[in-house]
Amino acid sequence: MPARRTRRVPRHVLVIGGAGFIGSNVADAFRREGAAVTVFDNFSRPGAAANSRWLKTRHRRGLRVLHGDILTAGRRLRRLVDDADFVIHNAGQVAVTTSVADPRTDFQINAAGTLEVLEAVRHSRRRPPLVFSSTNKVYGGLDGVPVTRRGMRYAFVSSPRGVGEDAPLDFHSPYGCSKGAADQYVRDYARIYDLPTVVFRKSCIYGPRQFGVEDQGWVAWFTIAAVRGLPLTIYGDGKQVRDVLYIDDLVRAYLAAFRRIDAVAGEIFNIGGGPANTLSLLELLAMLRELTGRPVRAHHEGWRPGDQVIYVSDVRKAARRLGWAPSVSPAEGVRRLHAWVAEHPELFDRPRAKKRR
């Protein structure tokens, strides 16, 4: 692949799905770094309008927010890609439960939609670097990996470093399948068409601007429910463990991918909190009890099919190749998320738009 660029910050970033939780934070951060930013979003996610207003208030210049759908944008999307020197693809159907209820729509948005984005990049003049948002769900349930219970959490018996990118792919759920298919397409477009693409297989990302619901975005959902005194359901014993990554750390990973694109084009990275930044549901409830000063209203129900008791990413490849590592601890990140929710009751006052099923 020929050397492409040496800029530290892109001139113009296209953030697809840029009114979502991750997209709006990324758009804000790149704009603050000096890049011009175009947000492209169909506003299907509750909270997207609020995120868009927030972005426009913060950036009166150098930012535009466009309404559109990756499935139907066609040439318009290609023109937008042509104008960008970095594309971050974050648009997606994001909930496993929704994918089970409506696998066709899930496939359309996540798999076919990503193919549309890839084709737009392939047919563009500039062929800018593209980073795709995949998920740790491509590794499936990790059945057969021995786990044990310690206090308020599960732990791997061995695998202290977590799950690496070389773990076998085992797509679980329609969401896992649609994301996994897109993940492989994005990688293959680097091989077959020589496009500078990168895949980020993310674990739980959390932080301000995340309008979490029971089905997706559990750290934010627990925080919103705790602040607002809403009842929570814990499926299973609550000792389930995930590695969690604060949004600002993810933003740094995007910047690192842009800066090192010549070295990392075609690569896949696990991007998560890693073994140093894990949280169980019960541990999060305890943190929220401290922060709110009152117990959280939670009741238990049985395990949901396919729930993993533990997932932790091995993020050493990202450390080696991107020079990146998480820096915000769960205690600090949850404190910041809690502050955002508590300081913005207006964002959560109205009954939330219908649940994403």
Ligand SMILES: NC(=O)c1ccc[n+]([C@@H]2O[C@H](COP(=O)([O-])OP(=O)(O)OC[C@H]3O[C@@H](n4cnc5c(N)ncnc54)[C@H](O)[C@@H]3O)[C@@H](O)[C@H]2O)c1
């Ligand atoms: N948040 C996480 O913990 C996490 C973990 C793993 C992977 N991911 C992936 O990262 C991406 C962003 O996640 P998020 O948490 O910011 O979700 P989000 O729902 O807040 O953002 C997704 C955005 O995409 C938009 N969108 C959906 N379909 C679209 C379409 N057809 N055309 C244009 N825009 C569309 C939505 O309106 C929304 O603003 C998703 O692809 C998700 O699957 C997120």
